[in-house]
Amino acid sequence: MKKAEPTIVGEISCGVCNAVAEVRQRSTGKKLLYTYCPNCKADQRTGKQIQAFWAENMQSVGTIGTRQPEPAPEPITENAPETDTGDDIPEWEPEQPKAEEKPEDSDSRGSGWVVGGLIAAVLLAFGIKAGSQQ
Numbered sequence: 001m002k003k004a005e006p007t008i009v010g011e012i013s014c015g016v017c018n019a020v021a022e023v024r025q026r027s028t029g030k031k032l033l034y035t036y037c038p039n040c041k042a043d044q045r046t047g048k049q050i051q052a053f054w055a056e057n058m059q060s061v062g063t064i065g066t067r068q069p070e071p072a073p074e075p076i077t078e079n080a081p082e083t084d085t086g087d088d089i090p091e092w093e094p095e096q097p098k099a100e101e102k103p104e105d106s107d108s109r110g111s112g113w114v115v116g117g118l119i120a121a122v123l124l125a126f127g128i129k130a131g132s133q134q
C-alpha cells in the first residue's frame with residue numbers, strides 16, 4: 001500500500017511550544033488544513049475558525065525556519081595563507097603620538113571663514129525675509 005506524501009502548504013509557529021509546525025493539506029475530501037508540530041504532533045481540527053486561522057497565519061515554507069538565530073558560518077577563504085602561530089608574534093607597543101604631523105592652521109582658518117560666511121548669508125537671507133514680510 002502506498003502512503004501519500006503530505007502536501008506541505010506552509011508553516012506556522014506552534015502556539016504551544018513555539019516550534020515551527022508544518023501546515024499541510026489533506027489530499028482527499030475537503031482538502032482541509034492540518035498542522036504538524038515536531039513536538040505536539042498533528043493537529044487535525046476541522047473547525048472553520050481554526051482552518052481560517054491556519055490559512056491566514058501560515059507563512060511560506062522556510063520563512064519561520066530561517067528566522068531562528070543561527071550562528072553564521074565563517075566565510076571560508078580559499079588559498080588564504082595560514083596564520084603563523086609560531087613565536088613570531090610582535091610585542092605590543094603603545095601608540096606613540098606622532099610629532100611630525102603639521103598643524104593645519106591655515107586650512108582650519110580657511111574653513112572657519114567659509115562657515116562664518118555661510119552663517120552671515122543665512123542671517124542675511126532671514127533678515128531680508130523678515131523685512132519683506134513686515
Ligand SMILES: [Zn+2]
Pocket residue numbers: 014015016017018019037038039040041
Ligand atoms: Zn508544538
